[in-house]
Amino acid sequence: MTKKENNLFDLLAEKPWDPEQVVQDNLHDGKTINLTNAHLGLRGIITVSIIFFSLFIVTYADRMLLHDWQKMPEPKLLWFNTFVLFLSSILFHLTKNKSDLQGFKIVKNLLLIIGFLSIVFFIGQLIAWQQLVEQGYFFTSNIANSYFYLFTSLHVLHLFGGLFFLKKVTQRLYANSAGILSIQSGIKLCGIYWHFLFLVWLVLFGLMINS
Amino acid sequence: MSEDFPERNFGIEAKSSAVSDNRHDSSKEENQIESEIPEQDLYHPKSFLTKWIFCQDAKVIGVQYSITAIAIGLLALVLSWLMRLQLGFPDVFSFLGPAGYYQFMTMHGMIMVVYFLTALFLGGFGNFLIPLMVGSRDMVFPYLNMISFWMYFIAVLVLVSSFFVPGGPTGAGWTLYPPQAITSGTPGSDGGIILMLLSLSLFVIGFTMGGLNYIITILQARTRGMTLMRMPLTIWGIFVATVLAMLAFPALIVSCIMMTLDSLLGTSFFMPAMVQLGEHLKYGGGSPILFQHLFWFFGHPEVYIVALPAFGIVSDLISVHARKNIFGYRMMVWAIVIIGALSFFVWAHHMYVSGMNPWFGFFFATTTLIIAVPTALKVYNWVLTLWRGNIRLNIPMLFSLGFIITFVNGGITGLFLGNVIVDVPLSDTYFVVAHFHMVMGIAPILVIFGAIYHWYPLITGRFLNEAMGKFHFWVTFLGSYSIYFPMHYLGFIGVPRRYYEMYNSPYISTSAEGLNQFITVAALVVGFAQIIFLYNIISSIRLGKIAGRNPWQACSLEWQTEHVPPQHGNFGKNLPVVYRWAYDYSVPGAKEDFIPQNVSPSEVLGAKVEKT
Helix, strand or coil, X not given: CCCCCCCHHHXXXXXXXXXXXXXXXXXXXXXXXXXXXXXXXXXXXXXXXXXXXXXXXXXXXXXXXXXXXXXXXXXXXXXXXXXXXXXXHHHHHHXXXXXXXXXXXXXXXXXXXXXXXXXXXXXXXXXXXXXXXXXXXXXXXCHHHHHHHHHHHHHHHHHHHHHHHHHHHHHHHHHCCCCHHHHHHHHHHXXXXXXXXXXXXXXXXXXXXXX | CCCCCHHHHCCCCCCCCCCCCCCCCCCHHHHHHHHHCCCCCCCCCCCHHHHHHCCCCHHHHHHHHHHHHHHHHHHHHHHHHHHHHHHHCCCCCCCCCHHHHHHHHHHHHHHHHHHHHHHHHHXXXXXXXXXXXXXXXXXXXHHHHHHHHHHHHHHHHHHHXXXXXXXXXXXXXXXXXXXXXXXXXXXXXCHHHHHHHHHHHHHXXXXXXXXXXXXXXXXXXCCXXXXXXXXXXXXXXXXXXXXXXXXXXXXXXXXXXXXXXXXXXXXXXXXXXXXXXXEECCXXXXXXXXXXXXXXXXXXXXXXXXXXXHHHHHHHHHHHHCCCCCCCHHHHHHHHHHHHHHHHHCHHHHCHHHCCCHHHHHHHHHHHHHHHHHHHHHHHHHHHHHCCCCCCCCHHHHHHHHHHHHHHHHHHHHHHHHCHHHHHHXXXXXXXXXXXXXXXXXXXXXXXXXHHHHHHHHHHCECCCHHHHHHHHHHHHHHHHHHHXXXXXXXXXXXXXXXXXXXXXXXXXXHHHXXXXXXXXXXXXXXXXXXXXXXXXXXXXXXXXXXXXXXXXXXXXXXHCCCCCCCCCCCCCCCCCCCCCCCCECCCCCCCCECCCCCCHHHCCCCCCCCC
């Protein structure tokens, strides 16, 4: 194998005309990062998502300082939802370890449980919305409410995106239509995404209860 | 480690038994290397629909992107004609009212910046050139790539549909500043603006899919021997521009979502308390300045999303047609990366007159002027590449030279506007219009034209007509100077931009009227030249001179394909193996004045490596 560049600066400082560099370069297999394309794609999506949410948070922080901000109460249910999402994230970690041992039978059940928990989370969020609406905290009655509904919807949309891929992986597992490696990598990537979903929720929820 | 490789002494002494023109990789060792790289699973289309419409081949997607972008760009060109007729001859034409003028102006700006330039450079050139230039069979996610184009296509349709909704398209200016963008009184404040925001969101989602493809293909799917520092600068430009786009477009979609909610559901993310016609609106507490920050956090990198691919492409055009290696390749790469990084720290120079803290303005003026340093380095390097080159004054070269001059011109006025104290009096005058049209309108478009003349033989196998091309260049180049040069003067005497008519303003000298008429005539003439260009593109598909393989004698991989035009899968049975950078022109001791990237050192006796 050829030597991979250590970092961006080493890479940019390469002298492609240098005879020793030429020898190395001719052996270069054309890959920069030792990850699969799907994994890199996921990282790309997560990066874009992080920027997306960070920008919302910046506007949140800015808007919070203005005088008309009225904090809204958090339904107790949100804590339960947080726990459910945490559980699914933990289970995914387990699933990943099991799938490394090729215990596919347990993995099948675990994936179903994770899917179920995710839907429980979604329904929990809906009920929380309903409770708030019943108490008179509508979308437009205060900007803090607007942000709450906006954040929760965007987070749930991200969850749906994850569920789409989780469904794909589970179907492949049940249909036995793909190789072990492909399923393992699918589970691993979904797992990373679920951890990401949990972290985003933690940040958003923490932000909303502390503002 | 590399005992199998006789070329390890490349550059010191070349030992080989034969010099041959055979560029196919046939030696035993090379075949062994080939087999180490797993072949990409290509989707093979079976019907007309999957081959040409829902196509997963990046080359076809690139052409689809280009055709759509050029079509919508033509609409924006026509809009600019109509605006110019109104500005030049306000008493003669009466088809355009003030509301219509704002709507045309808004659509012209938004289409040109986002749906034309961004889509053409990254979607069009990016898709066509990335796999070919890095030596890959296709993008890494072809299906996603196809979806990306169709998202863009739907975004364009949604945008155009806003012309047909009650109230027409939005007339808020391309910056879409709230509160006026969604307040009644602004044209298209109910239907048009919503469609615009929806269309932009679709564009961003579609672009993110394409952008992932471009980045990961460039990082992971290059052919053997193609290190990052051996890539043509075109790819570097497109790569860094795509990274910028992935980081900047979220700001656009965030502001689109929040403004849509403000408009449809009545939230107050950006909307302050307002009284309209004596009536309190339901809004209150929002900050319009917040939108400006978000918008320009997208908007300024957007300038470089357009400029960096142009920088990259023009570097390659100059090098090929001056038969010289690009001067300071590493410095060019560094400049692209540094400009990309700095472009995220200059956004507020678009907002000097928004009432910002002077220290804030000072900071942004400083970063803005710093970004001129790497940019100037690039200009010097282009000029030094030309210096004592064997310049072939063909059409791509003419357009490249036109680009350098125009870009320097627009860049220098950028130095004026980057300084807070000079910007304040010039803000919102025609000086600004002249500046940004020069620097990110005309300059990148000249590169696009040069690039089309350059790569047309690769796409169709034929040259574009030379005579029509010369006519197109001279009319476009001189004509656009006639349009935008006088605008600097109009700005100096205080003619404000975005005005429908100057009426009989006593503070504007009468010469402005004559200049406006002159500019309008020039704009019509330049537009006419583009029609000749389009005719040239269409007619040359059948009538153009046959180009053959590698007609410009270029080194980069896209010209070294087995077939011209390249077919499905791009390269023949084996992917090319790269042994050198893309700029081995006029190498001392070599038989020909160019050595393609995939020619191994053993095939070129006595050629010395040139240092840069």
